[in-house]
Amino acid sequence: MNPIIVLGSGLAGYTVVRELRKLNRDIPITLVSRDNGDYYSKPMLSNAFAQNKDAAKLVITPAAEMAKQLGIALLVETEVHAIDRIGKQLDTTSGTLHYDKLVLALGADPIRIPLQGDVANVVMSVNDLADYAKLRVALGKAKSIAIMGGGLIGCEFANDLAVAGYAVSVIDPGLWPLASLMPKQAGEQLLQPLAELGVQWRFGTTVQRMDKAAVGYALTLADGSSLNADLVLSAVGLRPRTQLAKDAGITVNRGIVVDERLCSSDDSIFALGDCAEIAGKVQPFVLPIMHAGRALARVLNGEDAKVEFPAMPVVVKTPAHPVAVAPVARDAVGVWQELAAGQGVKMGFVDALNNLTGFVLTGEYAGERSEMAKRLAM
Amino acid sequence: MKVWQCVVCGFVYDEKVGLPEEGIKPGTAWADIPNDWACPDCGVAKADFEMIEMVGV
Numbered sequence: 001m002n003p004i005i006v007l008g009s010g011l012a013g014y015t016v017v018r019e020l021r022k023l024n025r026d027i028p029i030t031l032v033s034r035d036n037g038d039y040y041s042k043p044m045l046s047n048a049f050a051q052n053k054d055a056a057k058l059v060i061t062p063a064a065e066m067a068k069q070l071g072i073a074l075l076v077e078t079e080v081h082a083i084d085r086i087g088k089q090l091d092t093t094s095g096t097l098h099y100d101k102l103v104l105a106l107g108a109d110p111i112r113i114p115l116q117g118d119v120a121n122v123v124m125s126v127n128d129l130a131d132y133a134k135l136r137v138a139l140g141k142a143k144s145i146a147i148m149g150g151g152l153i154g155c156e157f158a159n160d161l162a163v164a165g166y167a168v169s170v171i172d173p174g175l176w177p178l179a180s181l182m183p184k185q186a187g188e189q190l191l192q193p194l195a196e197l198g199v200q201w202r203f204g205t206t207v208q209r210m211d212k213a214a215v216g217y218a219l220t221l222a223d224g225s226s227l228n229a230d231l232v233l234s235a236v237g238l239r240p241r242t243q244l245a246k247d248a249g250i251t252v253n254r255g256i257v258v259d260e261r262l263c264s265s266d267d268s269i270f271a272l273g274d275c276a277e278i279a280g281k282v283q284p285f286v287l288p289i290m291h292a293g294r295a296l297a298r299v300l301n302g303e304d305a306k307v308e309f310p311a312m313p314v315v316v317k318t319p320a321h322p323v324a325v326a327p328v329a330r331d332a333v334g335v336w337q338e339l340a341a342g343q344g345v346k347m348g349f350v351d352a353l354n355n356l357t358g359f360v361l362t363g364e365y366a367g368e369r370s371e372m373a374k375r376l377a378m
Numbered sequence: 379m380k381v382w383q384c385v386v387c388g389f390v391y392d393e394k395v396g397l398p399e400e401g402i403k404p405g406t407a408w409a410d411i412p413n414d415w416a417c418p419d420c421g422v423a424k425a426d427f428e429m430i431e432m433v434g435v
Binding site: 011018041042043044060286287290313314315317367369370373374 | 385421
């Protein structure tokens with residue numbers, strides 16, 4: 001019998017395998033990764049620097065140990081060129097692989113904003129452990145850092161690198177931190193605590209040009225101002241990796257389109273994690289991946305299962321001012337209400353029927369995450 | 379006393395040390411931590427991840 005093949009060794013790929021092994025020790029599974037297959041902590045990539053953790057320290061379980069624990073065949077440093085859906089086989093740099101079912105856990109690519117100037121290609125982004133290792137090397141020679149993007153990853157890096165002693169600037173076209181996740185009153189709670197660490201905020205503008213300066217780089221912003229930095233880090237968002245699926249004729253929208261069974265338009269091919277659009281939503285966070293992994297494991301084990309997402313608060317790791325948020329859809333109808341304010345704010349999003357459908361907790365309220373999640377109307 | 383590790387982010391819970399800043403006293407067994415407790419580092423709920431019993435700690 002041909003194996004279930006899982007493409008990707010990130011949290012999504014390894015979670016579905018781990019969950020499936022709890023249900024079934026016998027199904028043959030092959031996991032294919034273009035990385036080295038080590039299992040590492042992705043959430044730590046944007047907050048490990050100040051703790052002086054190098055890339056090796058973020059590895060929780062090495063690849064060989066994962067393969068042994070999970071009883072799987074592991075093909076690392078292998079690129080998949082194409083999926084042949086009729087022949088149910090993959091064309092890879094490690095030869096042709098036949099699958100019974102295929103799981104796409106391909107992840108996402110950092111979005112690159114095109115810049116003018118002669119050194120635009122030196123912008124770094126950190127989306128996997130190898131990127132993190134490169135960042136640490138680059139940081140060894142840098143003193144000042146410009147971060148493009150004041151969202152979750154941008155704010156976490158800003159906090160982490162400012163604590164480590166770097167002069168950090170954050171440039172974001174929005175008007176306050178974490179603008180895509182929360183209202184102004186909540187996001188602006190981060191301004192002062194991070195400014196006290198030395199973070200310089202530049203909102204309402206973007207980087208347009210990047211040129212070599214006498215020391216480091218000179219950035220020209222869209223509002224006509226400029227700044228210098230030794231290192232430029234981009235954290236403006238992720239784009240699901242969909243090309244492989246698209247080339248194979250699988251339905252793709254923003255992500256690889258799957259239903260509540262995590263099944264794509266091909267009934268032998270499934271997707272989850274940052275590459276997937278599950279019932280209309282791309283949710284590149286830890287909790288949705290855990291839930292999807294568990295549901296997909298049951299589906300692959302032949303059970304009649306569907307993914308159900310409970311309230312899933314997202315934790316923003318900014319120790320200077322911690323934040324937990326249960327975000328609402330961009331087009332959600334309702335109002336943000338202030339429930340409490342002190343060293344931070346507690347806000348709830350209330351819909352037309354007076355149901356609490358989202359919340360944000362900052363500063364002293366961040367620890368109330370579980371209690372608030374229980375109050376959410378799902 | 380045992381030591382447990384979050385499989386998502388590597389966060390370590392040591393029963394001996396507890397998590398006093400979260401109101402969990404030193405010596406609290408993993409089994410006695412409430413089910414709605416969430417990993418302080420990555421936010422995964424207790425019921426939503428496995429803790430690995432670490433050997434040789």
